[in-house]
Amino acid sequence: MASTDDKVILKSSEGECFEVDMAVASHLQIVKSVLEDCEGSSDKVVSLFIVEAKYVAMIIEYYKNYVELKEKHEEGGFEEKLKEFEKQFLEQIDKKELKGLVMAVNYLNAPALFDVVCTAIAKHIENKSVEYVREYFGIVNDFTAEEEAQIREEHRWAYDGVNDD
Amino acid sequence: MEHNDCCVLSPTRKRKLQENVTEMEAFPLNKLNQDLLERVLSWLPTSSFYRLTSVCKRWKSVTDSASFKLACYEVPSRDPWFFMVDPHMNQSTVFDSAERSWKKLNYPTLLQNCSNRDAIPVAAAGGLVCFRSDSGDFITCNPVTGSCRQLPQMQSARENLSLCAIAMGTSTADKLSYKLVLVTGELPRLSYKAYNSNINRWEEEILLKRNVDESQELESTDDSGVYFLSKAGNVVDLVVTDMHRSPSKQYSSVTTLAHGEEMVYFLSSSGTIVACNLTHKCFSEYPRLFPAFSEYSIDLVVCRGEMLVVALSEFCESASLRVWRYEEDSRSWQQIVMMPPAMSHEFYEKKVDINCVGAGDKILVCLSCPEFYSYVVCDLRTTEWTELPKCFTNGETVEFMSAFAFEPRIEASV
Numbered sequence: 364m365a366s367t368d369d370k371v372i373l374k375s376s377e378g379e380c381f382e383v384d385m386a387v388a389s390h391l392q393i394v395k396s397v398l399e400d401c402e403g404s405s406d407k408v409v410s411l412f413i414v415e416a417k418y419v420a421m422i423i424e425y426y427k428n429y430v431e432l433k434e435k436h437e438e439g440g441f442e443e444k445l446k447e448f449e450k451q452f453l454e455q456i457d458k459k460e461l462k463g464l465v466m467a468v469n470y471l472n473a474p475a476l477f478d479v480v481c482t483a484i485a486k487h488i489e490n491k492s493v494e495y496v497r498e499y500f501g502i503v504n505d506f507t508a509e510e511e512a513q514i515r516e517e518h519r520w521a522y523d524g525v526n527d528d
Numbered sequence: 529m530e531h532n533d534c535c536v537l538s539p540t541r542k543r544k545l546q547e548n549v550t551e552m553e554a555f556p557l558n559k560l561n562q563d564l565l566e567r568v569l570s571w572l573p574t575s576s577f578y579r580l581t582s583v584c585k586r587w588k589s590v591t592d593s594a595s596f597k598l599a600c601y602e603v604p605s606r607d608p609w610f611f612m613v614d615p616h617m618n619q620s621t622v623f624d625s626a627e628r629s630w631k632k633l634n635y636p637t638l639l640q641n642c643s644n645r646d647a648i649p650v651a652a653a654g655g656l657v658c659f660r661s662d663s664g665d666f667i668t669c670n671p672v673t674g675s676c677r678q679l680p681q682m683q684s685a686r687e688n689l690s691l692c693a694i695a696m697g698t699s700t701a702d703k704l705s706y707k708l709v710l711v712t713g714e715l716p717r718l719s720y721k722a723y724n725s726n727i728n729r730w731e732e733e734i735l736l737k738r739n740v741d742e743s744q745e746l747e748s749t750d751d752s753g754v755y756f757l758s759k760a761g762n763v764v765d766l767v768v769t770d771m772h773r774s775p776s777k778q779y780s781s782v783t784t785l786a787h788g789e790e791m792v793y794f795l796s797s798s799g800t801i802v803a804c805n806l807t808h809k810c811f812s813e814y815p816r817l818f819p820a821f822s823e824y825s826i827d828l829v830v831c832r833g834e835m836l837v838v839a840l841s842e843f844c845e846s847a848s849l850r851v852w853r854y855e856e857d858s859r860s861w862q863q864i865v866m867m868p869p870a871m872s873h874e875f876y877e878k879k880v881d882i883n884c885v886g887a888g889d890k891i892l893v894c895l896s897c898p899e900f901y902s903y904v905v906c907d908l909r910t911t912e913w914t915e916l917p918k919c920f921t922n923g924e925t926v927e928f929m930s931a932f933a934f935e936p937r938i939e940a941s942v
Contacts, residue, residue, distance in 0.1 A: 469564050481564070485571035493582050505585050514582045520631040521578035 375416035392472035570599035574936035597939035608887035638676035651696035652932035655940025677942035693781035693794035739812040829886030883930030
């Protein structure tokens with residue numbers, strides 16, 4: 364088992380290298396399993412083929428704080444402090460980056476951040492129109508006009524409040 | 529510094545991943561895997577989810593996915609919806625506290641059957657609302673999905689004759705099953721019977737013993753014949769011989785689970801608060817909040833797992849609406865929050881009834897009197913009181929007597 368003093372190098376899709384504490388990198392399940400596969404090797408470099416440098420940096424920033432907060436608030440209060448940090452963390456990410464980040468997090472298999480990003484995306488689209496959501500995700504509407512009208516009728520209440528009757 | 533990629537992924541995995549890159553660029557999130565899609569959709573407020581099922585076929589199909597329901601189940605809490613009760617129940621009007629808007633849900637087909645036409649909501653828990661028909665049958669319903677279950681009939685009809693309270697609760701272990709509890713009898717002879725959704729059966733009736741310790745400290749219950757309550761516990765006059773609560777609230781009660789003990793609280797016909805401990809099979813009555821003969825309207829709610837009392841009373845030429853908590857140590861009632869006097873003053877001398885329901889940190893108070901209807905939400909955390917907007921149908925305001933709170937949960941099964 365790797366001790367917390369250990370470092371690992373994460374390589375982005377552009378080839379940029381990030382030196383990270385094992386304690387941070389081990390939160391990425393894919394990195395953990397790759398390192399376990401080649402245990403005994405002295406030089407630890409993990410290539411994250413599809414992840415751009417900016418997302419690697421974001422993910423590292425998140426888990427660095429996660430690890431630090433956890434150490435500092437061992438006695439309690441960790442959850443609240445983490446929530447506070449997550450709020451700040453999400454504020455600096457625009458909606459386009461959010462999409463890139465969720466793909467990266469999903470690929471790296473990082474459970475805590477996965478939930479954070481999923482809730483952020485949900486928050487972003489919750490009050491948006493169907494048309495906006497299609498555009499945001501690049502989804503082609505595969506319903507016929509009749510089918511779509513029928514689906515809307517099924518849950519008409521979801522489209523407008525009673526006040527708009 | 530040059531690093532050797534000693535830990536590269538296997539070639540097949542690598543090629544696959546590189547294919548993903550091009551796909552990702554072409555369809556940023558369209559190709560996202562099912563788990564990711566379901567997770568994102570599970571975090572959406574329920575109305576947004578239904579609205580977005582019309583995005584495409586794949587998103588629509590998520591509605592029936594078992595893993596999606598599991599993801600929804602893992603969302604710890606949802607902002608409550610209030611299921612509103614009006615005298616002509618043939619619709620499901622809810623107030624969505626997340627969107628702060630009124631919604632008219634599809635009325636469940638089972639409740640449109642002629643035998644269930646007159647069914648009225650009597651209890652709610654988790655994502656479900658329970659209805660009771662004129663003939664005494666119970667139907668549980670998920671108002672969001674419209675799915676319903678008619679509960680098996682009880683063997684004896686006796687229970688319906690002396691029904692004191694109907695309480696509903698979800699199992700704390702898994703939140704997947706629920707229980708309906710009927711408290712029957714007349715003080716001081718009470719018993720209860722529970723329906724368990726897991727086994728789809730009514731369990732044996734159990735007798736509740738009066739908790740002797742506490743009853744000694746209470747005033748005599750002989751004064752119960754002296755005054756009676758109106759709909760929501762509003763003391764009216766000394767000669768009325770029956771309690772006039774709205775049918776939907778007639779048997780209303782609240783349940784809590786503290787220290788592993790299952791409690792059911794309800795207002796007795798004489799206006800005392802009866803606490804039934806189902807775990808220890810006993811009950812006790814709480815000391816009166818107000819002296820007998822004073823005029824007030826009262827209701828019970830449960831917030832954050834604790835039973836609270838909401839009371840509208842009149843004195844010093846004004847009306848005051850307060851929330852109380854019972855302190856076991858001092859055996860007394862402690863006020864925890866009060867509506868600003870300027871706001872409550874308008875209820876003075878109007879014979880206003882209150883019907884309340886608690887959900888999380890919030891209490892919805894439905895105020896009604898011949899002159900007006902009003903709905904106010906009290907947030908216990910911020911101690912703010914906010915009036916809800918009026919509800920209109922076809923240009924006319926709709927008036928509601930009371931409400932039940934539930935969480936809009938697609939996965940809640942009857």
